[in-house]
Amino acid sequence: MKRMTTILLANPLSLLGVLLVGLVVLLAVFAPLIAPFPDHRGAVVDFANFNKPPGWPHLMGTDVVGRDLFSRILYAYRISLILGVVVLAIAVPIGVTLGLMAGYLGGWWEYGLMRLTDVFLSIPPLVLAISIMGVLEPTLMNGMLAVTVMWWPWYTRLVYNITRGEKVEGYVLAAEVIGASKTHIMFREILPNCVPAVVTKMTLDLGFVILIVSSLSFLGLGVQPPTPDLGSMVAEGAKYLPDSWWLSVFPGLAILIAVFGFNLIGDGLRDILGADR
Amino acid sequence: MTHLFKTAVPALFVSSLLSTTALPALAGGTLRLDEVAVGELDPGKASDYADTILMFNAYDTLVIPNQGKPGHQPHLATSWMIDGNTITLTLRDDVKFHSGNVMTADDVVFSIDRMKTLGQGNSYLFAIVDKAEAVDPTTVKITLTEPYSPFIASLVRLPIVDKATVMANIVPGDTEMGDWGQAYLSANDAGSGAYMVTSHNPQAETVLTKNPDYFFGVPDGAPNEVRLVYGLEPATVRTLMATGEHDISSQWLPPEVMSALAGEGAQFFSESGTGAFYIKLNTQKPPLDDVNCRLALASAFDYATALAITQITDGVAGGRPATGAIPLGMFGSNPPEEAMVRDMDAAKAHLAECKYNPADYALELSWVAEVAIEERFALLMQSNFAELGFNTEIVKVPWVLFTERVATPESTPHVSQVFVNAATGDPDTLLYPMYHSSAAGTWQSPEYLNDPEVDALLTQGRTAVTPEDREAAYAALNDRLMALAPTIFGFDRNSVFAASQRVTAPALTDPAQAFGLDTMGFTFRLMTVAE
Numbered sequence: 001m002k003r004m005t006t007i008l009l010a011n012p013l014s015l016l017g018v019l020l021v022g023l024v025v026l027l028a029v030f031a032p033l034i035a036p037f038p039d040h041r042g043a044v045v046d047f048a049n050f051n052k053p054p055g056w057p058h059l060m061g062t063d064v065v066g067r068d069l070f071s072r073i074l075y076a077y078r079i080s081l082i083l084g085v086v087v088l089a090i091a092v093p094i095g096v097t098l099g100l101m102a103g104y105l106g107g108w109w110e111y112g113l114m115r116l117t118d119v120f121l122s123i124p125p126l127v128l129a130i131s132i133m134g135v136l137e138p139t140l141m142n143g144m145l146a147v148t149v150m151w152w153p154w155y156t157r158l159v160y161n162i163t164r165g166e167k168v169e170g171y172v173l174a175a176e177v178i179g180a181s182k183t184h185i186m187f188r189e190i191l192p193n194c195v196p197a198v199v200t201k202m203t204l205d206l207g208f209v210i211l212i213v214s215s216l217s218f219l220g221l222g223v224q225p226p227t228p229d230l231g232s233m234v235a236e237g238a239k240y241l242p243d244s245w246w247l248s249v250f251p252g253l254a255i256l257i258a259v260f261g262f263n264l265i266g267d268g269l270r271d272i273l274g275a276d277r
Numbered sequence: 278m279t280h281l282f283k284t285a286v287p288a289l290f291v292s293s294l295l296s297t298t299a300l301p302a303l304a305g306g307t308l309r310l311d312e313v314a315v316g317e318l319d320p321g322k323a324s325d326y327a328d329t330i331l332m333f334n335a336y337d338t339l340v341i342p343n344q345g346k347p348g349h350q351p352h353l354a355t356s357w358m359i360d361g362n363t364i365t366l367t368l369r370d371d372v373k374f375h376s377g378n379v380m381t382a383d384d385v386v387f388s389i390d391r392m393k394t395l396g397q398g399n400s401y402l403f404a405i406v407d408k409a410e411a412v413d414p415t416t417v418k419i420t421l422t423e424p425y426s427p428f429i430a431s432l433v434r435l436p437i438v439d440k441a442t443v444m445a446n447i448v449p450g451d452t453e454m455g456d457w458g459q460a461y462l463s464a465n466d467a468g469s470g471a472y473m474v475t476s477h478n479p480q481a482e483t484v485l486t487k488n489p490d491y492f493f494g495v496p497d498g499a500p501n502e503v504r505l506v507y508g509l510e511p512a513t514v515r516t517l518m519a520t521g522e523h524d525i526s527s528q529w530l531p532p533e534v535m536s537a538l539a540g541e542g543a544q545f546f547s548e549s550g551t552g553a554f555y556i557k558l559n560t561q562k563p564p565l566d567d568v569n570c571r572l573a574l575a576s577a578f579d580y581a582t583a584l585a586i587t588q589i590t591d592g593v594a595g596g597r598p599a600t601g602a603i604p605l606g607m608f609g610s611n612p613p614e615e616a617m618v619r620d621m622d623a624a625k626a627h628l629a630e631c632k633y634n635p636a637d638y639a640l641e642l643s644w645v646a647e648v649a650i651e652e653r654f655a656l657l658m659q660s661n662f663a664e665l666g667f668n669t670e671i672v673k674v675p676w677v678l679f680t681e682r683v684a685t686p687e688s689t690p691h692v693s694q695v696f697v698n699a700a701t702g703d704p705d706t707l708l709y710p711m712y713h714s715s716a717a718g719t720w721q722s723p724e725y726l727n728d729p730e731v732d733a734l735l736t737q738g739r740t741a742v743t744p745e746d747r748e749a750a751y752a753a754l755n756d757r758l759m760a761l762a763p764t765i766f767g768f769d770r771n772s773v774f775a776a777s778q779r780v781t782a783p784a785l786t787d788p789a790q791a792f793g794l795d796t797m798g799f800t801f802r803l804m805t806v807a808e
Contacts, residue, residue, distance in 0.1 A: 043659040043669070047582050051533055064531070065656045220646070225671045226659060239649045241512040243537040 007272050008265075017264025024258045028077040035071035043226045054246050061246035064236070069246060072228035073254045079223060080230060080258065083144055084209040088202055090148045095155025096198060100186040102156065103163025114160065120153040126215055133221040143222045147212055151205070158201060162194045196273030204266035207259035214255050230255045308500035308780065308806050310525035310799075311514060313647040313676055314507035315479040319462040320436035321391050322398040324700075326527070329796040330505060331483060336436030336468035339366055339385065340429060342702060342797060345789040349429050353380065353437055353469075354417075357429065362407075362421040364428060370415050372492045374439035374469045382411035387440040389419070391457050399700050401710060402431040424740045426747065427703040433794060434700055439467040471495045471802035472503060482506045491802070498805035511649060518543060524780050524806070528772040531649045532589045538775040545593055546785035549771040551795045552698030552707065553604045554583075554596060556658070556765035559693075561686035561725045564633035565640075571762040573631060574692075576624035577661045578765045580617045586653050589773060595650070596768035602758040604769040607704045608738070609751020617766055621664065628665055635667040643682075643690035646675040651694045654767070658692065683723040693723040696770060698795035704751050705739045712758065724763040731757055779807040 008014045032038050036057055046066030054061045060069040102113040120128070132146035166172060167190065175185050214231030216222035223229035230251045237247025312327035323332040339354040351357075354366040372380040389409040392400045407422045421428065443458035446465075450456050461467070466474040471493070472485035485503040487495050509517075509527075511534050517523035518538055525546065526538070539545065556578070564570045580598065587595030598616035603609045628635065642658050644651035652673070659669045672690060674682065682688045699707035710716045713735050714727040734754040741747045758764070772795070774785070783790040785798040792798060 043656070043663050045582075045653075045656050045660040047585060047657075064533075065653055220673050225652075226656065236649075236652065239511040239531060240533055242515070244533055 004272055008268050011268050011271070013264050014268025014271075017261045017266075017268060020257050020261030021265055024077055024261060025081065027074050028081050031071075031074040031078055035068075035074045037068040037071040038075075040067040040071045041075040041226075041228050051240070051244055051247075053244075054250075060250040061244075063233075063247055064240070064244075069233075069250055072233065073230070073251060076228040076230045076233065076251070077254065077258070079140070079227065080210045080213060083140075083147070083213050084206045086144055087147045087151060087209050088205060090144075091151035092155055092198065092202060095152035096159050096191070096194065098152070099156040099159025100163055100190060100194075103160040104167050104182065104186050104190060110160075113156065117153040117156045117160075120150065121157065123150075125150040126212060129212060129216055130219065130221060133216060138221045138224055140223055140227070143213060143216060146216070147209060150212075151209070154205075155198065155201070158197055159194050162197060163190050166190045166193050196269075200266055200269045200273055203262055203269055207262035207266070210255065210258050210262075306501040306806055306808060308503045308525070308801060308804065309506065309517075309523050310503070310527075311506045311509045311523070312527050313529060314481075315677065316477070316483050316505060316507050317398075317479065318464065318466065318474065318477050318483065319459060320438060320468065321388075321395045321400065321457075321459075321462070323436070324398040326796055327505065327507060328398070330799045331466075331474070331485075332436050333470075333797060333799065334472040334485060334503070334801050335466040335470040335474050336438070337372070337470055338435055338437065339368075339432045342430075342433060342792045342794045344784065344792055345787075347793065349433070353385075354432075359429075362424060364419045364421070365412070366417045366419070368415045368417065369492065372469050373490055374442065375466060375473045375488060376439055376442045378439055378441050380437060380439075380469055381414040382417045383414075384437055384440045385409065385417045386411050387443070388435060388438045391438060391443075392435065394454070394457055395459070399434040399706075401716065402434055402700065402706065424742070426739060426742050427701065427705050430701040430703045431706070433702075433797070434706075436468060438462070439469070442467040471499075471800075480507060485801070493802070495802045496805070499802045500804060500806040503801050508647070518775065518777060521777065524777045525782075526775040528595075528774050529648045529650075530775060532587060532595065535589045535593075535773060535775050539590055539593075542778060543775045544778060544786075545589070546774040546776050546782055546798070547593075547771055548785060548791070548795055548798050549597075549769070550604065550606050550793060551702050552696060552770040552772075553599055554654075554767035554770055555695050555697055555711070556654070556767050557693045557695055557723045558763055558765065559686060559689045559691050559723060559725060560727075560761075560763050562689070562691055564631065564635065564638045565691055567631045567633055568761060569627045569631035570633055570635070573624045573627035573665055574662060574667075575762045575765045576620045576627060577665050578767075579619045579657060579661050580768065581619065582657055583654060584768050586650060586657070587768070593773060594771065595773050596771055599766040599768045601755045602708070602764065602766055603704055603751060603755050604707075607699070607707070607751070608744070608747050609704060609753075609755045611755060619661075624665055635665055638691075639668040639670050640692060641672055641690040642669050642692045643672045643674045643679065644694055645679055646673045648694075648696075654694055680720045683720055684718055686718075686725045689718075689723045689725065694767075695720060695723070696772075697721055698770065702792075702794040705735070708751075708754065709735050709739065712763065726761070726763040728757070728761060731761070781805045 044067060049062050050066035051064055052058055052062040058068050063069055098113050102110045128150045129146040132149060136142040172185060172189055175189050213222055217229040217231030218235040222231060233251035234248045240247050316331060317323055317328040318331055320332045320336045323329050337353050339352060340349040341352045343350050353372060354368055357364060357366045368382060374380060386409045389403060389406055393403050405421050405423060405425050407420045410418045412418050446461035447455040447458050448460045464477055471488050471491045473488050474483060475486050476484045483505045487501050511530050514523060514526050515534050519541055558565045558571050560566055584596050600611035600615045642655045644655040655671045659671060662669055710721045712726050712731050714732050716722050717725045734750055738747055738750040741750050782804045784792055784803050
């Protein structure tokens with residue numbers, strides 16, 4: 001672990017990624033302490049100060065109802081990160097388990113699970129999420145559900161491919177010979193060999209999830225007002241371009257920083273863990 | 278790194294400007310303007326702004342409003358005579374449709390019958406027509422089922438359709454008249470107007486060209502071609518106008534964008550006096566089926582801030598203080614000193630009388646997606662109503678979806694925001710479609726108000742003959758509506774449009790030439806466009 005960290009930090013791009021993600025996480029975690037106007041995350045209007053350009057005390061300006069944009073971006077980061085973590089916390093165990101089963105058990109398991117995966121993978125992820133959100137009410141919970149439904153198949157496919165390679169390795173055969181159970185072989189023998197690839201993908205995916213959630217909100221299907229969300233802030237701010245540029249540029253940059261940071265870390269991890277084989 | 282680009286590029290996309298589809302710059306004499314989609318070309322179905330702009334230019338009506346003063350002037354009709362429930366109109370004999378056919382009384386009768394049969398758009402105005410007969414080619418006799426004093430005003434919403442052209446293009450159906458030419462008229466025009474439709478895509482653009490044979494003549498300075506574009510984003514309009522590729526914005530641009538355009542030399546056009554901004558409360562859905570809850574919301578709404586939101590520049594705003602249900606200047610309106618004001622004490626007193634606990638309900642505050650400023654009114658309401666303890670949920674609804682949702686009281690949001698104008702300039706056409714129990718369930722009437730006294734006063738207003746009697750009926754109606762609070766009367770409307778300096782439109786800038794009828798100012802033959 002120590003060696004991994006050293007290598008990661010030695011790569012300038014990965015180091016930048018760590019710094020960016022660290023910054024985002026810090027801002028999100030300490031949002032109530034950092035945000036100059038914490039109550040602006042909710043149903044507050046201040047028409048005396050609406051649409052103010054960046055300055056003091058509104059570092060990134062105010063929106064069309066006078067709420068501090070910087071404060072709202074900090075709280076939006078919280079929601080984006082929570083969403084990202086929750087979605088992966090649900091999608092990854094499901095996807096990995098199904099991938100192990102399809103890859104190791106073979107036969108009808110493989111056929112059934114992989115065709116189901118193919119069905120999900122054949123639909124463009126955002127289209128699938130939009131369809132789900134179109135049917136359900138656009139709430140935070142449903143947003144998570146929609147994104148989770150589109151996410152697990154990627155892990156199934158990834159783990160399935162690794163498992164197919166690993167199941168003919170000597171250590172798996174040896175475990176089978178000494179009578180280890182299938183569950184033991186899948187989760188104790190094969191799974192540890194999938195971890196590097198899964199961890200790398202998870203890091204990259206955190207950025208993707210933030211992006212997809214922002215896209216859903218941009219289309220009015222994600223997080224609903226007054227809860228701050230980066231995607232809907234960009235969508236609403238875009239109406240006022242180019243004059244009130246801060247309304248969309250700062251939330252857009254916020255998305256960029258988070259996604260960029262997670263991708264740089266993911267790229268670095270892939271190099272270290274050799275997960276791109 | 279490919280991976281990185283795959284994510285970074287879409288991220289930039291989300292963060293970047295909305296794509297500004299640049300329209301090619303066109304030669305002089307072309308007028309370019311925009312409106313919210315969709316553009317309904319069938320004149321029998323016209324009700325929204327885009328539809329009405331198309332209707333007023335591709336079609337003619339029997340009368341048109343006077344400019345700068347009340348009353349109506351002859352147009353396709355040269356004169357009219359009212360005798361009880363019978364109106365006899367004499368028509369011009371020199372009017373030709375775009376097809377070359379001469380307009381006769383048969384076309385007028387056909388247009389009335391068609392409108393009544395379709396039952397869409399402004400057809401409710403003609404529900405009281407018992408029968409229309411062609412006495413001779415230039416005389417039409419219209420008989421009403423009951424007295425209706427503002428009927429001449431209603432004729433400004435009766436576009437005359439070329440019967441022969443429609444009959445030649447009827448799609449057969451269950452009845453003898455098949456589809457009444459709906460399929461044809463939704464894609465082509467069959468009018469006599471100063472402009473002819475040369476191409477029409479209801480979601481994208483309608484192109485009209487000058488009619489050289491127009492019976493009234495079209496001045497040389499009037500635009501040769503008009504391009505009415507639908508569904509442009511404010512940022513796109515802003516960019517196109519700044520680069521001289523767009524001439525008149527819709528009235529739905531946010532005030533900041535209007536103000537920025539003015540800073541770059543744009544002028545303002547405006548129309549006012551016939552409508553208001555109404556915040557409509559669904560009177561069939563708890564907790565708003567209790568009048569006290571509605572009165573609480575009406576008292577808690579911050580009228581002054583709502584008006585401040587519409588401020589464009591120091592002298593120009595999108596509204597004026599409302600004094601009640603009826604815009605200032607119309608029959609029955611309250612005096613200017615009775616402007617609506619926020620009163621939290623009254624709001625709390627009303628809430629105490631309401632049988633519901635506000636915390637038990639989440640009020641759905643809808644705003645029309647195409648009208649950016651309504652989001653601010655929604656947020657203002659969210660903040661105002663939160664002070665009374667109401668939970669609220671803001672919902673953005675595209676216009677097309679909104680018109681579908683209001684079809685039943687169950688699917689209608691608790692709170693809807695609508696700008697409504699009197700279809701004919703007469704208060705009857707503003708208030709009847711909003712508040713009569715028989716008219717519920719349209720975009721004008723998401724209140725679903727069902728009050729016998731309101732119904733009776735509405736009938737009284739439209740049957741009273743003298744101005745004094747009409748004034749009395751509408752004043753009583755105004756009081757009753759204020760007491761029932763089916764609507765929060767936000768502000769009286771002043772529709773403002775940003776326009777480039779190459780356009781002149783006296784009907785939209787000079788009160789002495791204004792029509793007193795919303796959208797009529799967009800009569801293109803009265804505009805000029807510099808080369």
